[in-house]
Amino acid sequence: MGYLSARKKMEIELQNEDVENDQLLRAHSHAWNQTYSFIKSMSLECAIQLGIPDTIHKHGQSMKLCKLIAELPIHPTKSHGIHRLMSILTLSGFFTVQEASEEDDDLEEAYMLTNAWKLLVKDNPYGMAPYLLTSLDPVKMKAWHHLSAWFRNDLSTPFETAHGIPIWEYAHHEPNDNQVFNNATKSDSRLISRAVTTECKGAFEGLRSVVDVGGGTGTLAKAIADSFQHLDCTVLDPPHVGTNNLKFVAGDMFEAIPPADGIILKSVLHDWGNEECVKILKNCREAISGDGRRDNKAIAIDMVKMENPKEEEDESLGTQLCFNMLMMLLSNGKERTEKEWAKLFLGAGFKDYKINPVVGLRSLIEVCP
Known part of the structure; x- marks a missing residue:
C-alpha cells in the first residue's frame, strides 16, 4: 500500500508540474506578445512612409511582391525585408493575400488592400495616415x-x-x-x-x-x-x-x-x-x-x-x-x-x-x- 501511495503521489506531482509548465509557457507567450506589440505599429508607420498602400491602390488590383518591390523607393539590398513587412501587416488585417493560381508561372502571392488600409491611402478624404x-x-x-x-x-x-x-x-x-x-x-x-x-x-x-x-x-x-x-x-x-x-x-x-x-x-x-x-x-x-x-x-x-x-x-x-x-x-x-x-x-x-x-x-x- 505504501508503494502504491508513493507512486500515486509522484504521478500527481508530475501532473501538477506539467500543468504548471503549460501555464508558465502560456504566460511567457502572452508577455512576449505584449512586449512586441509595438512592432505592428512601427511596421505600419514604415509602410505608410514607403508608400505601400498608395502603390497597391494605384495598381488597381492585387499586386505581386516582385512588382511591389520594383515600384517602392527602397535600396536593392533591402528588398528581402519587404516580404517580412507585408507578412506582419497581413496578419494585422491591413492586407489580404491572393494565392497564385496553377496557371501562374512564378507561383508568387499577391497583395490586396483591406478596408482598413484604404483609410491609409493619401488621397482618401477620410484617411488616417496623418x-x-x-x-x-x-x-x-x-x-x-x-x-x-x-x-x-x-x-x-x-x-x-x-x-x-x-x-x-x-x-x-x-x-x-x-x-x-x-x-x-x-x-x-x-x-x-x-x-x-x-x-x-x-x-x-x-x-x-x-x-x-x-x-x-x-x-x-x-x-x-x-x-x-x-x-x-x-x-x-x-x-x-x-x-x-x-x-x-x-x-x-x-x-x-x-x-x-x-x-x-x-x-x-x-x-x-x-x-x-x-x-x-x-x-x-x-x-x-x-x-x-x-x-x-x-x-x-x-x-x-x-x-x-x-x-x-x-x-x-x-x-x-x-x-x-x-x-x-x-x-x-x-x-x-x-x-x-x-x-x-x-x-x-x-x-x-x-x-x-x-x-x-x-x-x-x-x-x-
Missing part, C-alpha cells in the same frame, strides 16, 4: 519612455517630463510639429464631419449660430456651414480665411467664448482635467445663455468610456483604454464614463444631456442649460 504618423512621431514616443519617471515627480505630464515644457507650449514653439498635428486633426475632422452632418442633423435644429471651440483650420465648422446654410459658424482658434457663413476668431476658451446658440467641442474636453473642463463648460453655458432660447446647447464630440462592455465590445474598450493612457501622457486629460461626464455637466451648471453614440468610438453629446 493621424497615425503624428501619434508615432519620436517627440511623442519619447514621452512614453518617461512614464515611470513621471509617476515619481510632480510635473503635470510625462510629455513635460520628457521635454521640459507642456505639449501646447511645445507646439507653439515648433511650427513643423504644430503643422503635423493640424494635418492629423484635419483628417479626423473630415470623417467626423460626415457622421455629424448625416447622422446628427437633429442636433442643429433650432440653432441659428454655432461656435466651434478649438476648431483649428475649420474642417468640421466648414462642413457644418456647408450642410446647414442657415447657420452662422465661427471657429474660435488662430484666425484663418472664412467664407460667407464661416468666420474665424482668435480667442482663449478659458477666458471667454463668443455668444452663439450652439457651442461645438470636438475632442477638446478629453484633453483637460476635470477642473479645466468645468471652466470651459461654464464659459460655454454663459455663451449660449444670452438670449434665453430653450434650444441652445453645447455639443461635445468625445468618447464615452464603457463601464461594463459586452464581449464583442472588448476591442473597442481596449482602444478607449489606450486613449485614456494617451491623454494622461500628453495633456493630463482623460476619457470619461457617462457618470463622469454627467458630473462635469452638472458641475458647470447644465441641467440635462443626451448621448448619441453615432460617431464610431466617440459620441455626440448634447448638453442643455
